[in-house]
Amino acid sequence: VGTDRRQHIVLLPFLAQGHIIPFLALARRIAQRHPGRFTLTLVSTPLNVRSLRSSLPPDSGVLLRELPFRGADHGLPPGAEGTDSVSHGLLFKVFQASASLRPEFEGLVAEDIPREDGCPPICIIADVFMGWTVHVARQLGVFHAAFSTCGGFGSAVYFAMWLHLPHRHAASEEDEFGVPSFPETFRLHLSQTSPALKNVHDQDPRVIFFREQITLCCSSDAMLCNTAKALEPTGTALLQKNTGVPVFSIGPILPPVTRSSAGRAGKVLGIAPEACIEWLDAHPPRSVLYVSFGSQNSVSAQQMLQLAAGLEASGRSFIWVIRPPFGFDLKGQFRAEWLPEGFEERVRSSGRGLLVRDWAPQLEILAHGSVGAFMSHCGWNSTLESLARGVPLIGWPMAAEQFYNVKMLEEEMGVCVELARGLVQEVDPAEVGRVVGMVMGEEKGKEMRRRAAEAAEVIRVATREEGAEKGPSLAALEAFLESVQKGTPATG
Numbered sequence: 001v002g003t004d005r006r007q008h009i010v011l012l013p014f015l016a017q018g019h020i021i022p023f024l025a026l027a028r029r030i031a032q033r034h035p036g037r038f039t040l041t042l043v044s045t046p047l048n049v050r051s052l053r054s055s056l057p058p059d060s061g062v063l064l065r066e067l068p069f070r071g072a073d074h075g076l077p078p079g080a081e082g083t084d085s086v087s088h089g090l091l092f093k094v095f096q097a098s099a100s101l102r103p104e105f106e107g108l109v110a111e112d113i114p115r116e117d118g119c120p121p122i123c124i125i126a127d128v129f130m131g132w133t134v135h136v137a138r139q140l141g142v143f144h145a146a147f148s149t150c151g152g153f154g155s156a157v158y159f160a161m162w163l164h165l166p167h168r169h170a171a172s173e174e175d176e177f178g179v180p181s182f183p184e185t186f187r188l189h190l191s192q193t194s195p196a197l198k199n200v201h202d203q204d205p206r207v208i209f210f211r212e213q214i215t216l217c218c219s220s221d222a223m224l225c226n227t228a229k230a231l232e233p234t235g236t237a238l239l240q241k242n243t244g245v246p247v248f249s250i251g252p253i254l255p256p257v258t259r260s261s262a263g264r265a266g267k268v269l270g271i272a273p274e275a276c277i278e279w280l281d282a283h284p285p286r287s288v289l290y291v292s293f294g295s296q297n298s299v300s301a302q303q304m305l306q307l308a309a310g311l312e313a314s315g316r317s318f319i320w321v322i323r324p325p326f327g328f329d330l331k332g333q334f335r336a337e338w339l340p341e342g343f344e345e346r347v348r349s350s351g352r353g354l355l356v357r358d359w360a361p362q363l364e365i366l367a368h369g370s371v372g373a374f375m376s377h378c379g380w381n382s383t384l385e386s387l388a389r390g391v392p393l394i395g396w397p398m399a400a401e402q403f404y405n406v407k408m409l410e411e412e413m414g415v416c417v418e419l420a421r422g423l424v425q426e427v428d429p430a431e432v433g434r435v436v437g438m439v440m441g442e443e444k445g446k447e448m449r450r451r452a453a454e455a456a457e458v459i460r461v462a463t464r465e466e467g468a469e470k471g472p473s474l475a476a477l478e479a480f481l482e483s484v485q486k487g488t489p490a491t492g
């Protein structure tokens with residue numbers, strides 16, 4: 001029985017690096033700010049917990065807990081416990097399998113933790129894709145918060161797309177369409193629709209699943225969003241209006257920059273951070289382009305050849321995180337035929353390019369002054385990590401809410417130029433060279449860097465810890481924790 005009156009918060013991220021990383025960062029931030037007040041337990045599957053454990057410092061203040069996971073029951077291959085270890089066609093099965101964690105999760109919250117702590121947890125913070133946890137919280141009378149690891153704008157559009165399938169009203173590929181619950185002037189193009197949302201009807205299992213999770217999250221006691229209000233004034237207001245749940249903009253919550261050779265969340269790095277830093281040290285300020293498409297995406301084989309040719313044509317230096325192209329086993333061996341003949345040797349011997357296999361120390365790279373732009377799929381974590389360092393983006397959205405992130409970053413914030421969309425578009429190497437030159441050059445590039453530096457300042461102020469005036473995002477986190485402690489969740 002616990003005697004120290006600490007209260008327990010349980011966190012459950014979706015099984016993807018882009019979710020586990022910010023959940024862990026959130027748990028660490030709460031633990032670090034309130035060491036005597038809360039016990040934080042992050043829950044995941046055995047493999048995820050094992051690899052998190054290998055990278056978590058012993059004094060992090062965060063406990064890890066594993067739940068048994070039977071992926072094979074849902075058609076997942078052995079050892080697949082997350083989106084980065086399955087082929088694209090199996091992605092939805094990860095979502096379905098994650099919902100099967102419910103009985104064990106319920107047992108943990110209702111029995112194991114109360115037995116160990118002497119009282120039940122006071123709050124569940126769960127992923128937006130784990131809306132079913134609202135049922136668990138209601139049953140047990142525990143405060144529930146949905147944590148969206150996407151931005152405010154991206155979350156708001158993404159929710160509306162699943163709830164309303166507005167793109168089905170667009171007759172042809174040329175058509176634009178409006179989105180219910182958004183201003184009339186807001187238009188999207190069919191090519192800005194995630195592949196998962198293409199050709200779905202109301203009874204499609206994916207539609208049923210995502211609608212249910214999103215709807216449940218809209219009945220939560222609170223929604224946490226990994227953004228700052230001042231960074232996304234329009235997006236956070238839309239999210240608040242459309243969900244009807246109190247939204248706490250508590251971010252950006254970013255993991256700490258380290259030079260540890262263990263990759264973030266225990267991923268195996270394709271290069272030691274020191275080697276990367278040394279390579280960057282040898283380049284002038286803002287002269288290097290960093291190219292990476294997150295944890296679970298890759299361009300198509302044809303696009304990879306075109307991108308390589310474009311990077312060479314750009315005349316700029318670059319670090320490129322390479323993994324097998326879309327359609328191949330992303331964990332498999334990288335084949336020489338996926339790059340133009342002699343490419344790797346040419347860029348290596350000239351010092352122009354550094355190719356990193358599979359996983360790079362991204363935060364450490366973006367924190368280096370030699371990096372001048374980031375070519376990214378604009379997943380929200382990558383976006384925040386770039387903006388926090390004042391690095392402008394070249395957008396290549398591929399899935400999920402990345403299309404809307406790019407739209408906002410380009411049209412509202414002026415910190416991004418979209419280069420390509422999705423995995424079928426032909427990418428002209430000359431266009432790659434032109435866009436890279438524009439973003440890293442003078443004129444447009446200069447203005448983008450100014451705007452990105454402004455965004456970095458907004459982020460710095462929003463998350464400021466020191467001094468009399470606490471940053472608004474930290475204040476929002478404190479306000480959230482206060483409401484958890486007052487906790488008047490509905491029971492049912």
Ligand code: UDP
Nearest residue numbers: 018294295296321359360362379380381382
């Ligand atoms: N990441 C990394 N090294 C890599 C690729 C990705 O550290 O080589 C991290 C990146 O810093 C970010 C996360 O993985 O924290 C990717 O999240 P994001 O939301 O950008 O994209 P997702 O993987 O969810 O599509």
